[in-house]
Structure formats: C-alpha cells, structure tokens
Amino acid sequence: MSSDVSYTTEEIAKMLKISKLTVYDLIKKGELPSYRVGKQMRVDAADFEAYKQRAKGMQTAAAQTVTASVPAAERSHSGTGAAPGSMRPLVITGQDISLDILVKYMEKGVSGIRPLREYVGSLDSLISMYHGESDIVSTHLLDGDTGEYNIPYIRKLLVGSSYMVVNLLSRNAGLYVGKGNPLGLKSWADLSRPGLRFMNREKGSGARVLLDEQLRLHGIKPQQLSGYEQEQTNHIGVAAKVASGEADVGVGIEKAAAIVGQVDFIPLIEERYDLVMLKTAENMPWIQSLLGILRSDEFQKELQAIAGYDLTRTGEILFET
Secondary structure, eight states, rough: OOOTTTEEEHHHHHHHTTOOOHHHHHTTSSSSEEEEETTTTEEEHHHHHHHHHHHHHHHHHHOTTOOOOOOOOHHHHHOOOOOOOOOEEEEOOOOOHHHHHHHHHHHHHEEEEEEEEEEHHHHHHHHHHHTTTSEEEOOEEEEETTTSSSSHHHHHHTTTOOOEEEEEEEEEEEEEEEOOTTTTTSEEEEEEEEOOOOOEEEETTTHHHHHHHHHHHTTTTTTBTTTTOEESSSHHHHHHHHTTTTTTTEEEEEHHHHHOOEEEEEEEEEEEEEEEEEOTTTTHHHHHHHHHHHHHHHHHHHHSSSTTTTTTTTTTTEEEE
C-alpha cells in the first residue's frame, strides 16, 4: 500500500463500521496515530492497517478467554449503553482558546465523559451536530438582517431537535490592518476601496459569515475584493498574512492580533460566542455539570486573565427548546 495514502476520520468510521466519536476516542487514547491537515484529522494507511492488526490480535486473545469483553471505546457506543467505568467521548467543536480551558475543567469536574476537541468553524459545527457527530458546538454567526448572533442559524439547522444555547463569552471582531493602519481603514464600507489585498477565512467559519453578511449589507460584491478566494483556517493565520505584508486587510478577532503582533486591529462589532448542546436524557447530567463550570468563579477568573473577553453573560441560558 502506498505510503502517500491517508484517510479522514469519516472514512475510518465507515471502514470499521463504528461511529466517528469512537474514532476520535481511539485517536485521543493514542491507539490510532493521526495528524491534522487544515481542519481535518487524517490517519496514514500504514497506521490504520497496524491498528487493525493489533485489534485482530486482541480479539483472538479475547475469544480464548471466558471473561473477554469488547474494548472500552466500542462499549461506550454500543446499543446497550456504556459499561460501568467506561468514558463517553464528547466532541467539542471550535477554535477559541476558551474551549481548551473549558475542556481542562470538564476533564477534572465532569465524571463519565472524555472531552475531545475538533477544530471546526461555526457553520460546519452546527451541521456536524445535525448529523450527530458533535456534542458541544461553539458558534459565532451573525444574521445581518436582524443583527442577532447564532440563534437564527441554530433554529434553521436544528429543526426538530431539543437543544440549549448558552453564552460562553463575547469578544470584539473587526479588521486586521498593517501596523499604524497605513491605508486608514475604519469601517466595513472601506472594503470596497479598489486595490486592497484581502485575506479570507474558510467557508463555514464565523469570520467568513461575518464578512459575507457585511459585504451584502454594504452592497459590496465578493469579486471586488482582491484575494477573497484566498483562505486561512484560523484567525492567527489571517492576522499573520497582514502582519507579513502579504495582505492589506483581513477579518478576525482582537486576541489574534495581540498574539501575532506587528498588526493593528480595528474593532467593528462585538460578537457573541455561544455553546449549543442537545437536550437528551443522556446529556442532561453533564450539561448541568457544564453549566456549573461556566458559572464558577474559578473558571471565569481564568478567562478574565485573557484580554478581549466580556464575561457578562457567561453561563446564561439564552435560548432553549
């Protein structure tokens, strides 16, 4: 088999006839080596074959033992439910550092679960929840017609589902410009200026939706932006392209500008960064634990140490069905 062949988590799940969550669990435990390409996790064919051979060996040994049981990763997704002591994987989508901090608190404060991070944009995250591939979705999607964040999109995409929307934080979004703002950019309308070199985010990200909504509201066609088709998969990547002089302007959040340096930030909107969770009998125990973490002084103090976060509504239930 060619060493150049690799598989996505979806392809692995289909070949092994297991859930995508189980694949994440195998990766998290180190049983299935993986690496990231853009926003996708990939597994080399050789590593996949090696895992299958190890799994076959374990099954053979188990068949010779009366007390044999299936691996924990499979028990947690079997039709009869998780076995005592097994850990249920919870896939948490999004890219903000606040989610990494949240995972740390969940690992020590919520029993029976194994948090797994997936670095996916807001719109793709909601779609993954609709398909049953994620458990906690983070989203910052502006509806330009109402000025409302997230809920208009959630209501359209999660039709028929029972869910809860909880605020994680608010933060400033706007434009990355060169140090000293040499072109004097001040507003969304300035993006219509001829000759600007733009750096975009990928489709499905909250920043891409914010840009497209602002272009629509200001009557600017995407083809007017030189570089609209050039994409980065995170805020830091966009800010870095502006800092290096490869682009004149990009859209993102304030914190990334501070991390990259050599780039200025023009705040234009405060965006609400929310969490979405499906309300099922199985989920409600860890949802209540999660709400306790979000509202705790310890968690909020750690987030307050990071510049650019507004925690006024952190832990507040904004909408539920």
